Amino acid sequence: MRTATNNFDEVFVVGVGGFGNVYKGHIDNGSTTVAIKRLKQGSWQGIREFKNEIEMLSQLRHPNIVSLIGYCYESNEMILVYEFMDCGNLRDHLYNTDNPSLSWKHRLQTCIGVARGLDYLHTGVKQVIIHRDVKSANILLDEKWEAKVSDFGLARIGGPMGISMMTTSVNTEVKGSIGYLDPEYYKRNILTEKSEVYSFGVMLLEVLSGRHPLLHWEEKQRMSLANWAKHCYEKGTLSEIVDSELKGQIKPQCLNKFSEVALSCLLEDGTQRPSMKDIVGVLEFVLQFQDSAVNYEDSSSHSTVPLSDCSENTGSSTTSDGDRSNGRMESFVLIPDDVFSETKNPKGR
Structure with missing residues (x-):
């Protein structure tokens, strides 16, 4: 060494x-x-x-x-x-950095990669593994910009894969990063896969907004990114939280669907949050929708910088963002019925 x-x-x-x-x-x-x-x-x-x-x-x-x-x-x-991860961590491409901003499509692809990795931890091994510290700083990017979950120092093993949430919960000292912690976890000291889903939901909002989940110097309403996003969603002013670097890149329907899955991860009752497998399905749907919109509306002018070059911005441009005009976060009206299978039929804790 x-x-x-x-x-x-x-x-x-x-x-x-x-x-x-x-x-x-x-x-x-x-x-x-x-x-x-x-x-x-x-x-x-x-x-x-x-x-x-x-x-x-x-x-x-x-x-x-x-x-x-x-x-x-x-x-x-x-x-x-x-x-070695040539492109560093995700956080260093979102804020407080001199690195070029990531395009919306690139951010979506990164979120899908992380979701697949977490789904593997929850369902692809003999015993459920709960990472306990999901955040943008622990997501690394290789030379092809493929996202990889890292830093397993706090990870815990739950019950056998496929067993109910009650069996896979772990009584444990609260560990993790402030701003990402599931309120149920730090209040009850009981850790489940759905605690991880909450942290991932915060990370989705972090990717969308390009800001840290907790800013103590902000006004009270905007201090917590999760609370600010919920407030804006309910008011129909969701575009307020969107990273200025993404203006003009996100199709309105994609913004709505992405924010719905992010906020579903933050539901107070952990049993009502979707599984990581369901989240993968929704995010893939959002990416496909964004791609089809780009190909249809902007095929003549759309261009990207190759993702293999970590020093370049993968910028793209489509049409302007849009607000959610009506409905509250519980509705999920823009997401296909079969996507949230576990939300409709929650497992017991």
């Missing part, structure tokens, strides 16, 4: 956090680029999260889950080695 990073030279630091530093390194005689996370020494919590991440990622294989290549645990060093 020292050789791969030139003795952990700060020149190779690509990320810094409470856990320690992440370095860009090269292994296999320089032929393979990797991300090397070096955890701070002497932290008991760090040791638990280090072991937890190894245990979780060693059993997961999915295109939208980051791959763990190896680890080192000796001489008081705790090091994790991952595939």
Whole structure:
């Protein structure tokens, strides 16, 4: 690891956090680029999260889950080695950054990738895995802009896949990131897949608005992104929350459908929230609708920058955004009836 990073030279630091530093390194005689996370020494919590991440990622294989290549645990060093994600994390392409803004279509594709990864954790393994820290900073983007869920240090294992929500709930100390936490989770200390659905819903609004979920300096009504979005939806002024960089890119019907699925994730009763599988279906429908609208209305002028170039903006332009003119968030009138199968027939907790 020292050789791969030139003795952990700060020149190779690509990320810094409470856990320690992440370095860009090269292994296999320089032929393979990797991300090397070096955890701070002497932290008991760090040791638990280090072991937890190894245990979780060693059993997961999915295109939208980051791959763990190896680890080192000796001489008081705790090091994790991952595939290198050339385009960094999603948050750094949404706000407080000099990176080019992501196009609406690109943001949709990213959300679909994340949803597929979370659906795999909830239904594609022997036991349900709950990530517990879904947020834009933990979504990494590879050289092809494929989204991958990362940072499994807080993840927990629930019950066997396919068992009812009551069985898969976990009594646990509340962990996660402020602004993304499910109110049911931090009030009751009971963790389920639907706690994760709430966090994902906040992330959807984050992608749509291009702002952090919690801004303490904002006026009270806009401080919480989730509350502000609900307020605007009910007033029929949803376009107020849309990222200014996206103006002119989102078809009105797509904005309505996207916001409906996002707000359905935030329903107070967790049993009424959709499953990640249902969410994947809705988001794919939104993308198809956006594509068909673009192809029909703007085929002569629409262009994009290749997604393989992480340094370029994948901008596109269609027609202007639109507000929701009527209806409250409980209605979901614009989403096909078969999409929210679990919302209509909620499982018991």
